Amino acid sequence: MNTVAEQQTWLDICALNDIPPNTGVCAQFNGQQVAIFHLSSSKLGNVSLVKAVSNLDPFSDANVLSRGLISENDDIYYVASPLLKQLFNLDTGLCATDENVSIATYHVRVSDGLVQLRRS
């Protein structure tokens, strides 16, 4: 199904294996920094899920979110900033502890063992 159009739409970032389960990495993408997380647990049926948000912690103005811990509450997954522990929803980018704050989210998928981000 990898049509030429699709290849133009989705950019390869890294192998899924490069992201140890339940950790994140930071990707360079269109001049932006994107934090990509690899979720995998028995609760998720041991299926790998990937989520992508901006890497910039808006509270500290530091590019660190990929190095935060993944946190689950009521089936929603968050990343906790490694600096001051604010939680960001990995699907919506909304900050759980300050409703006025949110961060960018990105479309991300795994295809043939490769993690890909969608251009626009």
Added chain:
Amino acid sequence: MSKQKIVVVGNGMVGHHFIDQLAKDFSDDYQIVTFAEESRLAYDRVMLTSYYTGNSADDLALTTPDAYDAQGIEYHINEKITSLDRHNKTVTSASGKTITYDKLVLATGSFPFVPPVPGKDQPNIHVYRTLEDLDQIADSAKTSKIGVVIGGGLLGLEAANALKQLGLETHVVEFAPRLMAVQLDDGGGALLRSKISELGVTVHTEKNTKEIVAGETCRYRMNFADGSFLETDTIVFSAGIRPQDHLARTGDLTLGERGGISIDDHCLTNDHDIYAIGECALWDNKIFGLIAPGYAMAKAAVSHLTERRAFKGKEVDFKGADMSTKLKLLGVEVASIGDAHGNTPDAQVYSFIDSSAGIYKKIVVSSDSKFLLGAVLVGDSSDYGQWLQLVLNKIELSQAPECLLLPEMDGEASAGGGIDALPPSAQICSCLDVSKQDICDAVDGGAQDIATLKSCTGAGTGCGGCVPLLTQVLNAQLCQLGVSVDNSLCRHFSHSRQELFDIIRVKEIRNFDALLSECGTGDGCEICKPAAANMFASLWNDHVLATELVGLQDTNDNFHANMQKDGTYSIVPRIPGGEITPDHLILIGEIAKEYNLYTKITGGQRIDLFGAQLHELPIIWKKMVDAGLETGHAYGKSLRTVKSCVGTNWCRFGVQDSTSMAILIEKRYRGVRSPHKVKMAVSGCARECAEAQSKDFGIIATDKGWNLYVAGNGGMRPRHADLFASDIDDATLLRYIDIIFMFYVRTADRLQRTSVWMENLEGGLDYLKDVVINDKLKINDQLLDQMQHLIDTYQCEWKTTINDPQRLKRFNHFINSKQLDDNVIFTDVRGQISPANKVSNAVEIAHAVN
């Protein structure tokens, strides 16, 4: 209106308490002046004996000149007031200083009574009241083998303990037929005597000292009225106290027939501008020689002086005081409550003796068997708190009185009826006068653990005897509030950390998925994941970046470095004991220079290198490891540093090799993961240059070995460490630290430092000693094995990581590019780098178009 001038004569515990209570809220209204006859301001006389076991004069001090200066209190030390002129309202000191007063407070205390025995005024014959007395006794001990205390009362036995601490063969000579005649009955006195004799103190009762003459084998010989004699080198008189009322006599105040300044319920003397408080005061013809009544008098005087503005307008009068006491004499628990001698008409007496365990208990109950009137406890005073409440609050017994004496069977509550039976007015902490109501109010106000309760109500901070009772009140009140005492770790685990630790240990759980399916729900969060990783490490000690563990680690553990505010990291190599070779020092400097790192010396005698980016960490550590440096675990909840001084190696004062001991200890416990960080220090002599008493484990050299202190803390809630054991040898020292450290790892809450952990242990320091020294819980072998496992499986995490290409992949800022984070920007401050990215106040809201 100008300030009223209050002159407080005497700066003992009670005089100081008065000043403290008055100055707290009313320093603007009163000018306070105090005179101390001794060379220092108020200190804790109750703890006097601890002066020989590690507490310095500064430790015992209740205040400092700086504190008084800050409160605007004028003080004169070494200045005895010798005369009082009520007509002109002045007092005059021995040095001729005369000062006027508006109100005078006499807190002159008492002096030791020395019976008129011929020969009493010779060298090496002492009394036991002030720090100067203790210094002199210690001096005498240097040239003595045998010491005698005259007087077998409470203070006499304290003094005997002191002589024993000083290494003397110790005797107690008592005029009455039993020890502690005021507090104990014959049965209790006999048991106390046998217990004390076992400890090597010889007790002589019914001995009336006739004279002290030159000895044959010792310095002195004491001849007794019955013809017998005792040879000794040092003598300490402890034959009771007398109120120090000389000054009141010069002012012609009303005194009791046998001395003491007569006062009313407001602690006013017959001159209504003069109060008298503490041991110099006589209320209802009684002198009160305990600290709690003294404090109560101070409060009553403050209340009256301020026209009831103090203490939230509560009427605080002195209405006498309960003279019940509980203490530990020469290691033996002794308590006496209320009518201990059964003097109440028709009172009934029950007693219980367990001679194998060395326990004696006696209760005195009313003729109708409904009320407890008094009690005596020797060998085990754990019933004291509960029974005292039954007496003070006249609570009707819920079962037959004998049930009080019998050990609890089948978990049934004893006849006391539990904490709920106590009225709100029940005094829980007698030292600081804190009632059950005060405690319940504080719990309602959010103080929901012992440590917080102590700091906000003061309860349990005096003698500490009420802490078990305090804990019961806390738990009962939490129940009332519907706060089931919730120790759940987080929303994913309803267990406490301690329970989870046991589950992981017993079921040998090694990964998070298994732990969740055993006892959790959901998928974990930023609280339970690192806590679980920490417990796995404390038990199994696998590498923190093992595949199953890496997703649980906080970023610091995850990248073996401390993340700073701009996302860069700081690096701390281990420098055991603070000892470092010039070559290592140069290497660290060269690395810092090459990678342009900000360098700073830490408080723990190490070097911190700031500003390293992710990709630089493995390169830097390769150089460090190759040169023989190891990770310092500054990023872990684990042992940080063991600070030391140079000890006997270099210092002319040192008595032990503190540096070698610090290095030994640091290498022994490096990498051990614990509920929170752990700091230690070793000082080579009592000068304490390594500041060991502010550490979780503090070790101070003595000429016989080491003193071990535990549960100290600097930081946000400073706490002086408590002396755990004295003069122990190297092996015992390591054994005790092994056990305490592992017991802490096993039982503390998440992120709980040793100081709070120990304060929250029911029974506190004594309980911890019982666990560690006497193996009360029979788990010491297990704890020692567990620690040995951690020591045997230690690895330098960095050394392992730099040799694992798969793990190193994560040490790049981008997974898909070699570029660096362009938001890491530095500026120059004093010749070094400093982060320059701004922390945005108005948070930027960026939402990408999906």
